Amino acid sequence: MAEAPFEPKIVAFLCRWCAGAGADLAGTSRIAYPSNAVPIRVNCSGRVEPEWVMEAFRSGADGVLIGGCHPGDCHYVSGNYKTRRRVYLLRKVLAEMGIEPERVRLEWVSATEGAKYARVMKEFVAELKKLGPLSLERKEKEPTAAPVLPRVGS
Amino acid sequence: MGRGPRIGVFVCHCGKNIATTVDVPRVVEALARHPGVAYAARHEYMCSDPGQDVVKKAIKDHRLTGVVVAACSPSMHETTFRNAAEEAGLNPYLVEIANIREWCSWVHDGPVTTDKAIRITRAMVEKVKGNHPLEPVEVGHAVKCLVVGGGISGIQAALDIADAGYEVLLVERSPSIGGRMAQLSETFPTLDCSQCILTPKMVEASRHPRIRLLTYSEVESVTGYLGNYHVTIRKKPTYVDPDKCNLCGDCARVCPVRVPSEFDQGLSERAAIYVPFPQAVPSSYTLDEVNCLGLNPLRCSECSKVCTVGAINYDMREERIEEDVGAIVLATGYDLYGKEMMGEYGHGTVPDVIDGLEFERILSAGGPTKGEVRRPSDGKVPKEVVFIQCSGSRDPELHKSYCSKICCMYTAKHALLYRHNVHDGTAYVFYIDIRAGGKEYEEFVVRAMEDERILYLRGKVAKVFRDGDKVVVWGVDTLTGKRIEVAADLVVLAQAMVPSAGTEELARKLHIACGGEGFLKEAHPKLRPLEALTAGIFLAGAAHGPKDIPEAVAQGSGAAAKAIAILASPTLTHSPEVAEVDEDLCSGCAVCVPQCPYGAITPGDVAHVNELLCEGCGTCVAACPSGAMRMKNQTDAQVKRMIQVALGGEPVEVSRG
Numbered sequence: 001m002a003e004a005p006f007e008p009k010i011v012a013f014l015c016r017w018c019a020g021a022g023a024d025l026a027g028t029s030r031i032a033y034p035s036n037a038v039p040i041r042v043n044c045s046g047r048v049e050p051e052w053v054m055e056a057f058r059s060g061a062d063g064v065l066i067g068g069c070h071p072g073d074c075h076y077v078s079g080n081y082k083t084r085r086r087v088y089l090l091r092k093v094l095a096e097m098g099i100e101p102e103r104v105r106l107e108w109v110s111a112t113e114g115a116k117y118a119r120v121m122k123e124f125v126a127e128l129k130k131l132g133p134l135s136l137e138r139k140e141k142e143p144t145a146a147p148v149l150p151r152v153g154s
Numbered sequence: 155m156g157r158g159p160r161i162g163v164f165v166c167h168c169g170k171n172i173a174t175t176v177d178v179p180r181v182v183e184a185l186a187r188h189p190g191v192a193y194a195a196r197h198e199y200m201c202s203d204p205g206q207d208v209v210k211k212a213i214k215d216h217r218l219t220g221v222v223v224a225a226c227s228p229s230m231h232e233t234t235f236r237n238a239a240e241e242a243g244l245n246p247y248l249v250e251i252a253n254i255r256e257w258c259s260w261v262h263d264g265p266v267t268t269d270k271a272i273r274i275t276r277a278m279v280e281k282v283k284g285n286h287p288l289e290p291v292e293v294g295h296a297v298k299c300l301v302v303g304g305g306i307s308g309i310q311a312a313l314d315i316a317d318a319g320y321e322v323l324l325v326e327r328s329p330s331i332g333g334r335m336a337q338l339s340e341t342f343p344t345l346d347c348s349q350c351i352l353t354p355k356m357v358e359a360s361r362h363p364r365i366r367l368l369t370y371s372e373v374e375s376v377t378g379y380l381g382n383y384h385v386t387i388r389k390k391p392t393y394v395d396p397d398k399c400n401l402c403g404d405c406a407r408v409c410p411v412r413v414p415s416e417f418d419q420g421l422s423e424r425a426a427i428y429v430p431f432p433q434a435v436p437s438s439y440t441l442d443e444v445n446c447l448g449l450n451p452l453r454c455s456e457c458s459k460v461c462t463v464g465a466i467n468y469d470m471r472e473e474r475i476e477e478d479v480g481a482i483v484l485a486t487g488y489d490l491y492g493k494e495m496m497g498e499y500g501h502g503t504v505p506d507v508i509d510g511l512e513f514e515r516i517l518s519a520g521g522p523t524k525g526e527v528r529r530p531s532d533g534k535v536p537k538e539v540v541f542i543q544c545s546g547s548r549d550p551e552l553h554k555s556y557c558s559k560i561c562c563m564y565t566a567k568h569a570l571l572y573r574h575n576v577h578d579g580t581a582y583v584f585y586i587d588i589r590a591g592g593k594e595y596e597e598f599v600v601r602a603m604e605d606e607r608i609l610y611l612r613g614k615v616a617k618v619f620r621d622g623d624k625v626v627v628w629g630v631d632t633l634t635g636k637r638i639e640v641a642a643d644l645v646v647l648a649q650a651m652v653p654s655a656g657t658e659e660l661a662r663k664l665h666i667a668c669g670g671e672g673f674l675k676e677a678h679p680k681l682r683p684l685e686a687l688t689a690g691i692f693l694a695g696a697a698h699g700p701k702d703i704p705e706a707v708a709q710g711s712g713a714a715a716k717a718i719a720i721l722a723s724p725t726l727t728h729s730p731e732v733a734e735v736d737e738d739l740c741s742g743c744a745v746c747v748p749q750c751p752y753g754a755i756t757p758g759d760v761a762h763v764n765e766l767l768c769e770g771c772g773t774c775v776a777a778c779p780s781g782a783m784r785m786k787n788q789t790d791a792q793v794k795r796m797i798q799v800a801l802g803g804e805p806v807e808v809s810r811g
């Protein structure tokens with residue numbers, strides 16, 4: 001029997017005000033998209049910690065999506081700018097660890113962009129399928145090599 | 155049994171909305187086996203009264219320590235279920251919604267939909283396991299309001315708040331309230347006399363039993379937070395008792411000093427003892443000690459000799475007024491961008507190149523020319539006048555990049571009033587384009603263009619210079635491509651509006667932000683235009699950005715309503731889902747402090763979060779290098795458990811449908 005095709009596992013951190021509401025709208029508008037992601041709602045994308053992304057990878061995620069408000073639209077004014085900076089640094093750390101930085105995706109989705117949320121999800125799933133499953137054991141072999149994760153303040 | 159968590163899970167069919175694609179009984183079954191779940195049930199419509207009763211009954215019967223409702227988006231019914239739980243005796247913050255409709259049943263198909271619904275719900279159970287009962291934050295507050303700036307916007311705010319029954323301190327730094335509107339001649343688009351509609355409001359404010367007028371005063375310091383601001387105000391001495399002064403003016407006549415009048419934009423002179431304009435409120439003279447020949451020791455004292463009512467008191471001293479206020483409205487208005495900045499228009503050195511406010515004074519019946527249009531250099535009636543719009547605005551290379559919004563309108567008004575005044579005069583208006591977005595504004599501009607035969611020339615003016623007793627204007631009409639040269643008698647520059655001097659300093663005292671151009675910054679450009687980022691501080695009028703009178707008044711009333719909402723509530727309540735510092739872990743590094751857009755964190759040996767100011771964004775939590783900053787009911791530990799369970803790791807393996 002043929003092996004089941006690879007279905008990437010994704011955790012999606014969505015801010016309550018924009019990306020989360022955009023995902024709500026995708027629902028109300030019945031725009032279908034792949035079910036690979038389990039969404040977790042946060043108040044602001046600025047709440048998302050790099051450590052959560054690592055935890056997701058350790059727990060078997062192949063990709064992590066962070067969804068926030070468009071620049072200038074963050075409900076808390078500037079949280080998303082901090083997220084942007086943090087994700088930029090996190091991607092560098094991931095690359096050093098041998099994890100493809102594309103496995104962390106940051107997207108701005110407004111509350112009116114249900115279609116965009118669905119599109120992002122489709123694209124991300126397709127991209128992760130190309131990358132294949134993440135094997136973290138291989139990458140986190142040395143127990144001392146705990147990555148130094150970036151912080152917003154730094 | 156032990157004291158472990160006893161979570162209740164309630165899965166909704168939502169009629170067919172969830173049940174068509176999600177196998178609801180399977181979700182219930184899977185969740186019933188999830189560690190810590192004491193009870194799992196389903197209902198056709200969980201949000202209906204019978205559905206809510208299922209939840210309430212289970213809370214009591216099964217002594218639940220937490221509830222997860224797997225249903226529609228939390229934006230729909232989070233409050234419904236939290237209230238229901240509270241009625242059943244469970245703290246509402248122990249209730250969470252797992253969104254399996256918008257985020258699942260409506261967008262997926264096939265067995266994977268059920269699988270995802272189970273993951274979402276399980277993750278939420280993990281969150282609730284870590285939730286703590288919380289109580290809304292409550293504090294008392296002062297019931298007074300401080301309004302800074304006595305222009306039309308601040309006057310309106312003060313009147314509305316006082317009419318609603320609350321005490322107001324209205325602080326104005328000049329000797330009279332009224333602001334810029336007092337300087338205007340007639341107002342677009344109706345051309346009513348500015349003073350005539352303003353004066354009654356000024357008088358009303360001064361007579362209002364609940365408004366304490368503090369003119370010639372400035373805010374010295376502000377401490378505290380929402381509901382409990384402590385303000386110190388410095389009131390400069392006027393050396394004249396306003397109760398005795400009867401505005402006879404004898405003092406000003408004998409005063410040997412003459413300095414340019416601020417009110418007339420320097421087009422007339424005043425004495426060192428003066429009243430800015432006849433309708434000033436409070437109606438009293440003010441001795442300006444900077445320009446007086448000397449008070450200490452007394453060098454002249456002519457004024458006191460002629461004052462028959464004995465109103466002049468050289469011993470008056472500065473007063474410091476301290477008050478507790480619950481809310482603050484900032485209405486500090488605007489200035490015009492300096493003509494001296496306009497190199498291309500003669501650096502402000504050509505006497506017959508004036509700005510809009512100077513022209514307002516020239517047009518005013520009470521102004522330096524008694525309302526006759528005469529030019530400053532030689533008092534001649536100008537026969538050709540050029541008005542230049544966007545002077546200093548919309549020019550990112552040299553000046554301000556923004557549109558000052560009202561100049562199109564007042565320039566049309568100026569040209570029209572000029573034509574009413576000088577029937578054989580010619581008015582030219584140079585413009586980039588006309589922005590007349592306002593009720594009856596477009597009609598007003600069209601009227602100026604058509605009925606008054608004002609020559610509107612689309613194009614920029616390259617240079618303005620003096621040639622004998624003429625002011626030559628070089629420009630290009632971009633519609634015809636023709637170069638234009640006008641030898642004018644007077645040029646009026648519609649200078650950009652800028653925040654009034656001292657706005658940034660005041661903002662710093664209040665720990666609020668100014669935008670790039672120095673105007674006071676709102677909490678959210680779309681949704682919270684009346685609020686500063688710091689709770690309890692509101693913005694009104696041109697201090698927040700270029701505005702005309704109707705907008706400044708509307709914003710004054712809006713800010714008043716916001717302030718009243720604070721003053722009127724018996725106590726201030728705030729969501730308890732905020733950040734908190736674990737003092738044992740905090741190193742005092744203060745990394746978190748600049749993260750907070752609301753200034754809610756005070757640095758120290760250990761950081762402290764003001765739970766009334768924290769809006770719960772969590773940015774500081776993500777930034778703390780010591781893991782000391784925590785989000786109540788959304789700790790790292792909780793989220794990590796959610797992640798693990800969402801991904802189908804332990805504690806229960808998730809079968810693929």
Ligand SMILES: Cc1cc2nc3c(=O)[nH]c(=O)nc-3n(C[C@H](O)[C@H](O)[C@H](O)COP(=O)(O)OP(=O)(O)OC[C@H]3O[C@@H](n4cnc5c(N)ncnc54)[C@H](O)[C@@H]3O)c2cc1C
Pocket residue numbers: 302303304305306307308325326327328330331332333334335338340341342343371372373485486487488489490510511514560564567654655656657660694695696697701702703704706
């Ligand atoms: C040439 C010209 C013509 C205009 N014509 C019209 C018109 O025809 N129709 C129309 O609708 N609008 C017109 N306007 C716009 C109008 O002037 C403004 O909309 C209005 O004055 C704004 O009111 P405000 O209360 O916000 O500010 P302001 O009128 O500027 O009042 C601010 C007040 O705050 C005080 N203040 C400032 N800083 C402090 C401080 N730190 N502490 C204490 N007090 C302080 C100031 O002394 C002032 O009294 C015109 C503007 C110009 C420049």
Ligand code: SF4
Pocket residue numbers: 735739740741742743744745746747760761777778779780781782783
């Ligand atoms: S960042 Fe963390 S450790 Fe540093 S002061 Fe703030 S709470 Fe304390």
Ligand code: SF4
Pocket residue numbers: 732733749750751752753754755763767768769770771772773774775
């Ligand atoms: S959670 Fe956000 S609002 Fe609250 S203290 Fe931290 S940064 Fe400020």
Ligand code: FES
Pocket residue numbers: 015016017018019043044045046067068069074075076077079080
């Ligand atoms: S609230 Fe959406 S990114 Fe901050």
